[in-house]
Amino acid sequence: MRTVTRIAFLLLAMLLAVTPAAAQEKVKIGFITTLSGPQGVIGEHMKNSVELALDHLGRKIGGLPVEVIYGDDQVKPDVGKQVADEMLKRHKVHFVSGVIWSNVMLAVAPTVTAAGTFMIGTNAGPHDLAGKLCHELFFTTSWQNDQTPEAMGKYMQDQGITDVYAMAPNYAAGKDMVSGFKRYFKGKIVDEVYTKLGQTDYQAEISQLRAKNPKAVFVFYPGGMGIQFLKQYAEAGLRGQIPLYSVYTVDEISLPAVKEAASGQFETRYWSPDLKNAANEKYVNDFKKKYGKMPVFYGAQSYDGMFLIDSAVKAVKGNLADQKGMIAAMRKADYPSTRGKYTYNINHFPIQNFYLLKAVAGPGGEPVMQIQKTVFENHKDSYSKECGMKW
Amino acid sequence: MLLVLEQALNGVQFGVTLFLMAAGLTLVFGIMNLVNLAHGALYMLGAYLAATFYQRTGSFFTALALALVVTLVIGILVELVALRTLYERDHLDQVLATFGLILFFNEMVAIVWGRAAIYAKLPAWLSGHIQVLPGIRYPLYRALVIVVGLLVAVLLWLLVNRTRLGMLIRAGASNRTMVSALGVNIRLLYTLVFGLGAALAGLAGLMAGPIYAVQIGMGEEILIQVFVVIVIGGIGSIKGALVGALVVGMVDTLGRAFLRPTLATVLSPSAADSAGPALASVLIYILMAAVLFFRPQGLFPAASR
Numbered sequence: 001m002r003t004v005t006r007i008a009f010l011l012l013a014m015l016l017a018v019t020p021a022a023a024q025e026k027v028k029i030g031f032i033t034t035l036s037g038p039q040g041v042i043g044e045h046m047k048n049s050v051e052l053a054l055d056h057l058g059r060k061i062g063g064l065p066v067e068v069i070y071g072d073d074q075v076k077p078d079v080g081k082q083v084a085d086e087m088l089k090r091h092k093v094h095f096v097s098g099v100i101w102s103n104v105m106l107a108v109a110p111t112v113t114a115a116g117t118f119m120i121g122t123n124a125g126p127h128d129l130a131g132k133l134c135h136e137l138f139f140t141t142s143w144q145n146d147q148t149p150e151a152m153g154k155y156m157q158d159q160g161i162t163d164v165y166a167m168a169p170n171y172a173a174g175k176d177m178v179s180g181f182k183r184y185f186k187g188k189i190v191d192e193v194y195t196k197l198g199q200t201d202y203q204a205e206i207s208q209l210r211a212k213n214p215k216a217v218f219v220f221y222p223g224g225m226g227i228q229f230l231k232q233y234a235e236a237g238l239r240g241q242i243p244l245y246s247v248y249t250v251d252e253i254s255l256p257a258v259k260e261a262a263s264g265q266f267e268t269r270y271w272s273p274d275l276k277n278a279a280n281e282k283y284v285n286d287f288k289k290k291y292g293k294m295p296v297f298y299g300a301q302s303y304d305g306m307f308l309i310d311s312a313v314k315a316v317k318g319n320l321a322d323q324k325g326m327i328a329a330m331r332k333a334d335y336p337s338t339r340g341k342y343t344y345n346i347n348h349f350p351i352q353n354f355y356l357l358k359a360v361a362g363p364g365g366e367p368v369m370q371i372q373k374t375v376f377e378n379h380k381d382s383y384s385k386e387c388g389m390k391w
Numbered sequence: 392m393l394l395v396l397e398q399a400l401n402g403v404q405f406g407v408t409l410f411l412m413a414a415g416l417t418l419v420f421g422i423m424n425l426v427n428l429a430h431g432a433l434y435m436l437g438a439y440l441a442a443t444f445y446q447r448t449g450s451f452f453t454a455l456a457l458a459l460v461v462t463l464v465i466g467i468l469v470e471l472v473a474l475r476t477l478y479e480r481d482h483l484d485q486v487l488a489t490f491g492l493i494l495f496f497n498e499m500v501a502i503v504w505g506r507a508a509i510y511a512k513l514p515a516w517l518s519g520h521i522q523v524l525p526g527i528r529y530p531l532y533r534a535l536v537i538v539v540g541l542l543v544a545v546l547l548w549l550l551v552n553r554t555r556l557g558m559l560i561r562a563g564a565s566n567r568t569m570v571s572a573l574g575v576n577i578r579l580l581y582t583l584v585f586g587l588g589a590a591l592a593g594l595a596g597l598m599a600g601p602i603y604a605v606q607i608g609m610g611e612e613i614l615i616q617v618f619v620v621i622v623i624g625g626i627g628s629i630k631g632a633l634v635g636a637l638v639v640g641m642v643d644t645l646g647r648a649f650l651r652p653t654l655a656t657v658l659s660p661s662a663a664d665s666a667g668p669a670l671a672s673v674l675i676y677i678l679m680a681a682v683l684f685f686r687p688q689g690l691f692p693a694a695s696r
Contacts, residue, residue, distance in 0.1 A: 037607070037608060038506070040506045041505075170669070193668075194664075196671075200609075201405055201602075201603070203405070204648045205647060207397050207398055227604035228604045231603070232602055235602055253508075254508065257606070
């Protein structure tokens, strides 16, 4: 018995002696997303994709052991900022990553960069951070918010579509989406309708829409709002009568809930599960194998985020104090991205392609998003001119 | 003109959906004096259960019946386990406890069904349209919602005003101690009333499934409007719930449809564009404030109080 105790103490002592040394060589990443409530489904996809990226990287970042600390922002900017503060002060992270919502990002990113830590955004792309508030420690693997509706505007303009009816929820992002759309769409807009954020029933608006008899409809209804809108649009018998074009409304999270009510829907996006390149095929196949469902763009961006960090740590050979070296490495975007090769703009937002996607019947009869054509090649966001950063 | 008629129909339909929720809530609130924030959770359960049973059994009616029964049983269980101890407490304790139930049910649904919204199918034979008037085609399913809602209103009225059970319910609402002194098992009565309320919420949920998103938190989205309905209608009154629901449904729908075009005739178009949607979304709250100001007890206060 005494021997056992002695061995146990010895092991404990060894453990205590070894841990601090190992901790110094560990890359610490704080990943902020939404893990609770209805929007937790997005956070789950992002977290799963981060874990998959770490699997693919052999649980190492730039050759160093890695620890990811997950934080839940509850879709609240103040909570997001608190979580970020805790990661910076208590966990002393080297990178903060993630963040779904633009308003949360506007609270988190300045906090992180002001503390001299890297912020690697993997979704939200508010225009402030692309323009006046751009920062050398801020990178994103997603897009600037306006780019996706710009692509839809460009496509509909090119098709010569006119008499468009535009709808979006009545909040900042809703108005941004419509103004991004109008930046490239110059045809006639029959009406612009803004509905209450979080509205569940759209029958009144759909009756108004039908009375105006537009040639096409453009909408932005993220999350649950999109599911309700699409179901009710189909139920009103408008599917097949007036074509529906949208941004951030139909994705791999909402498709299983909407199914045939989404068929024929057009979306624009920089990524799709059927995008052909080696990194994406590996990501999509392994994600399906590990989690049993289709990945979504939120996940692809988060997966990319880990690889971007990996490329930076590799470039400085694990010397995490060399931030200049890591900035220079990340600016090259030299890693296998799920979207294929892309470059960084002066404001650290990607210059990338945007595609037209359509919801079609997949192999099993279930609807899937499929790339139809490239709308923009190497598309730059409209705010980089306001960013004063010099490379 | 046809458009106004169509929108009025939409208003009635929205009102009836609200009524199904409000009836259960007002029964529980008015008769048992219990503020049940978890009413929305039962609505969510109704929708999830109906969608799941429909997928499993392939029969719409079997699914409806099963979902309704299971929601009723869950409601009764919740009453027996959690709410029974709360009747004597004040409203704040009830609010806290039932808010806890919301969190519990949301997480339970996340564990059982996952966090993503699930698919709720509309049966093919209900997805058509009916010709209400020349020029007005109305979705068949929404017409069905109106019929079911009005049917429930009539049945509830008959139950409360024309049956022995209804008499006991009314008696229990006005003087609980006296009713139990007369040998009526008031605990059982309350359990039944709560079960009935739960079943009504479940019915509203399963009717909502095919047209709304079946997802976590769907109950809370509608619950606020339902509280507005019962405050306007008068707490504890089925008639008040019906009238309140129809008024709220109509005001909300017509406001969303016509407020902006109407404002545009008096204001500049850009002012109307920003004021219209903002005003339309708070219209029912303005209405509630007005009702509270002129008739603090609501339009049809329950006679018992």
